[in-house]
Amino acid sequence: IMRNSFCIFFLLWVTLDVFSGEKSLFTIGSDFIVTDTISKNLSDTSRIFNLSDVVVKGSNIITKSDRLILIPTSNMQKASSSAWDLLSKIKLPGVIVDRQNKNATTIDGSNILFKINNIDATIADFLTIIPSDVKKIELFDKLGARYNDSNISAIINIVTKRHTSGGQFGLYEDAALTTMSLYNSAYVKFNKANSLFSLSYNSKYRDYSNSYTDTYLENEDVEISRKGIESPYGYFLQNIDAAYNYYKNNFTFNIKFNYSTNRNTNQNCSQEIFDKKSLIGNSFRSPKDKSHSPAIDLFSEYKISSKQSLLFNMVGKILQTNYDYSYTENVNENNSHFEYGVEGKRKSLITEIMHTYSLKNLSWDSGLRYKYSDTHNLYSYDIINDFDSKDQNLYAYTQFSGNVKNIYYMGGIGINWVSFKEGGNSFYKVLYRPLGRIKYMPLDNFSMSYQFSMQPTIPSLSTLSGITKSLNRYEFETGNSALHPYDNIKHKLSLSWNPNRWYISLNYNIESAKNLFAPGIYCQNGKLGYQHINFDSKTVSKIDFYTSFDIIKDMLFIDGYISYNYYKFRIEDETFSLTDYTYGGKIVFYLKNFSANISFNHNPKELFGMKSFYGESTGSVDCSYKYKRMTFSLGIWNPFKKYVQSSGFEYARNGLYKTEHFRIKDNANMITLGVAYDINWGKSYKARNKRLNNSDNIDGIVK
Numbered sequence: 001i002m003r004n005s006f007c008i009f010f011l012l013w014v015t016l017d018v019f020s021g022e023k024s025l026f027t028i029g030s031d032f033i034v035t036d037t038i039s040k041n042l043s044d045t046s047r048i049f050n051l052s053d054v055v056v057k058g059s060n061i062i063t064k065s066d067r068l069i070l071i072p073t074s075n076m077q078k079a080s081s082s083a084w085d086l087l088s089k090i091k092l093p094g095v096i097v098d099r100q101n102k103n104a105t106t107i108d109g110s111n112i113l114f115k116i117n118n119i120d121a122t123i124a125d126f127l128t129i130i131p132s133d134v135k136k137i138e139l140f141d142k143l144g145a146r147y148n149d150s151n152i153s154a155i156i157n158i159v160t161k162r163h164t165s166g167g168q169f170g171l172y173e174d175a176a177l178t179t180m181s182l183y184n185s186a187y188v189k190f191n192k193a194n195s196l197f198s199l200s201y202n203s204k205y206r207d208y209s210n211s212y213t214d215t216y217l218e219n220e221d222v223e224i225s226r227k228g229i230e231s232p233y234g235y236f237l238q239n240i241d242a243a244y245n246y247y248k249n250n251f252t253f254n255i256k257f258n259y260s261t262n263r264n265t266n267q268n269c270s271q272e273i274f275d276k277k278s279l280i281g282n283s284f285r286s287p288k289d290k291s292h293s294p295a296i297d298l299f300s301e302y303k304i305s306s307k308q309s310l311l312f313n314m315v316g317k318i319l320q321t322n323y324d325y326s327y328t329e330n331v332n333e334n335n336s337h338f339e340y341g342v343e344g345k346r347k348s349l350i351t352e353i354m355h356t357y358s359l360k361n362l363s364w365d366s367g368l369r370y371k372y373s374d375t376h377n378l379y380s381y382d383i384i385n386d387f388d389s390k391d392q393n394l395y396a397y398t399q400f401s402g403n404v405k406n407i408y409y410m411g412g413i414g415i416n417w418v419s420f421k422e423g424g425n426s427f428y429k430v431l432y433r434p435l436g437r438i439k440y441m442p443l444d445n446f447s448m449s450y451q452f453s454m455q456p457t458i459p460s461l462s463t464l465s466g467i468t469k470s471l472n473r474y475e476f477e478t479g480n481s482a483l484h485p486y487d488n489i490k491h492k493l494s495l496s497w498n499p500n501r502w503y504i505s506l507n508y509n510i511e512s513a514k515n516l517f518a519p520g521i522y523c524q525n526g527k528l529g530y531q532h533i534n535f536d537s538k539t540v541s542k543i544d545f546y547t548s549f550d551i552i553k554d555m556l557f558i559d560g561y562i563s564y565n566y567y568k569f570r571i572e573d574e575t576f577s578l579t580d581y582t583y584g585g586k587i588v589f590y591l592k593n594f595s596a597n598i599s600f601n602h603n604p605k606e607l608f609g610m611k612s613f614y615g616e617s618t619g620s621v622d623c624s625y626k627y628k629r630m631t632f633s634l635g636i637w638n639p640f641k642k643y644v645q646s647s648g649f650e651y652a653r654n655g656l657y658k659t660e661h662f663r664i665k666d667n668a669n670m671i672t673l674g675v676a677y678d679i680n681w682g683k684s685y686k687a688r689n690k691r692l693n694n695s696d697n698i699d700g701i702v703k
Contacts, residue, residue, distance in 0.1 A: 063498060066408075072089075072131070080131040081631035083130075102204075109615065115157040130170075138158075170679070172676045187199065188200075195245065202238075211230065220523070231268045243257070253300050261292045262292070267286075284328045286326045318346070327472060362400065375461060393419075435451070466478070466480075484517075488511055492509050505547075513538050518608050539566075539567075544564075547561075555589065558587045562581065603617055620635055632674070644668050
């Protein structure tokens with residue numbers, strides 16, 4: 001009795017010590033499972049972590065002040081072939097994992113930044129991580145000042161085990177049996193002392209034979225419909241990465257070389273042209289796009305003390321693109337042909353430095369990032385013009401965050417100094433990006449938060465181009481060099497509750513702007529024209545609900561989401577509005593080395609100015625079996641469909657109307673077979689966290 005009483009007293013003492021405001025005592029290696037200060041009045045004491053085997057009793061979703069921590073169980077890891085495969089077996093609130101296209105987005109379609117140990121990564125990098133090396137997955141859905149000048153709305157960070165020797169080799173192949181669709185990946189890693197060498201290659205190849213585009217347009221003079229004829233569609237993407245990492249004591253150095261190529265040379269479009277219901281001719285469109293881009297990423301970190309660190313990052317990239325557009329039309333035995341080409345080159349440099357200072361309940365981050373790019377486009381054939389532009393962007397930001405008991409707060413501001421020059425057109429503007437967040441966590445499994453941010457939008461090179469391009473005898477498009485940046489005001493209210501087997505979240509987002517630019521449509525000389533124009537105001541409201549439930553703990557779960565979306569744009573006395581819904585969900589089963597997944601996602605229409613965009617709705621049924629170092633998977637994508645609408649859009653304005661739908665039959669009822677293989681020897685290198693990574697993902701070629 002005395003021994004049992006002593007054990008109970010000792011456990012209570014440890015529990016009080018852990019929950020008294022200090023860091024958690026539970027660790028895996030040198031990393032904390034719970035890294036933030038924990039509030040005193042936590043109520044759920046049912047979570048028990050056996051960290052050596054990653055066994056979780058109770059919910060494996062932990063709510064923190066700025067993120068969710070998801071702990072994969074050993075059963076999940078045994079049934080998965082890689083960290084990417086693991087993402088489809090773990091509950092990610094508010095995230096849609098697209099297994100077919102190897103991507104993930106938020107419910108509203110916003111971009112997600114992927115990281116490994118706080119290092120910017122890609123899905124291809126996730127494929128190089130064996131599941132047993134994954135300690136936890138962090139989901140950040142409320143980002144700070146550093147990302148307030150980007151289009152990123154969430155971050156998925158995979159935290160892995162850090163070894164000190166040995167190496168790893170792996171292969172991944174995913175192929176369709178019913179059409180030509182291939183995804184390949186191969187990698188090798190070597191460790192020696194304080195150094196890590198890695199080399200990886202991945203490619204995506206598509207060669208479809210049954211794709212078509214349907215188009216309809218109308219104005220006061222014409223009513224033209226174009227019925228798509230099945231045509232080939234394909235592309236070939238390749239990436240090669242070579243990286244070196246060195247870490248010793250308080251210093252980290254990382255260098256990464258990347259070379260990527262993209263060939264879109266088989267994206268033809270044939271159509272029959274109807275005037276109302278009468279066949280009057282046909283058309284053939286053939287866009288071809290080739291590009292290649294070398295890039296280098298340098299990073300270093302110096303930990304000044306236990307409270308301070310200094311980070312530096314520099315990224316250089318050269319993008320060269322060759323684009324050819326050819327259009328032939330035969331209407332009432334009158335032939336017409338239009339063609340233009342663009343040879344483009346974009347050179348960019350991004351440099352960033354950031355300082356972090358941390359105290360017990362307060363953290364302060366500040367940084368400076370400078371972007372410079374030089375873009376040159378040379379047009380040929382039916383367009384004789386040059387487009388030369390130089391743009392610079394200096395972004396300074398600072399942010400503080402902390403907590404008072406169970407109330408967490410964050411405040412910050414970013415300032416952009418933006419300049420753009422193209423020919424005789426130029427602008428210079430100072431943009432302010434304030435943001436703040438407050439979060440109340442009365443319980444460790446319940447939270448409510450409010451976030452405010454202001455995010456200016458800067459016009460892209462394509463929208464600023466003053467070049468007019470004829471699309472056919474009925475349509476043309478042109479840029480608008482008079483566009484200027486505008487401010488988006490965003491508010492977000494969130495509630496989340498995580499009782500045992502359930503996870504429930506509710507979010508309300510509202511976004512507004514004045515004096516903005518957006519796509520417009522107008523009629524000129526009997527032809528439809530498309531151009532970004534100035535609008536008076538916009539309002540976007542979104543309400544999304546997500547829930548998941550463990551039917552059988554650590555074996556079978558179901559999750560689902562639904563979102564209500566409302567858009568409203570105004571220009572003078574005209575109003576454009578849209579209401580739509582998105583919904584989806586999945587059922588996941590895993591037992592020992594076997595797993596099965598059924599999922600579906602319906603993407604909504606989105607309104608931007610006078611243009612609505614259609615999303616791609618998908619569904620899949622797949623299963624996998626893991627045998628020793630190999631994993632075999634079999635699945636069917638988009639079952640029971642005649643075709644998959646890959647993309648589409650619609651313009652509408654007072655008697656002016658255009659809609660276009662791009663559909664691929666090959667994507668429907670696609671049967672796929674996957675094989676993954678990996679081998680490890682020794683242990684991997686223990687890499688330091690890399691918190692700064694930048695990339696220039698802008699296609700500087702104005703098409």
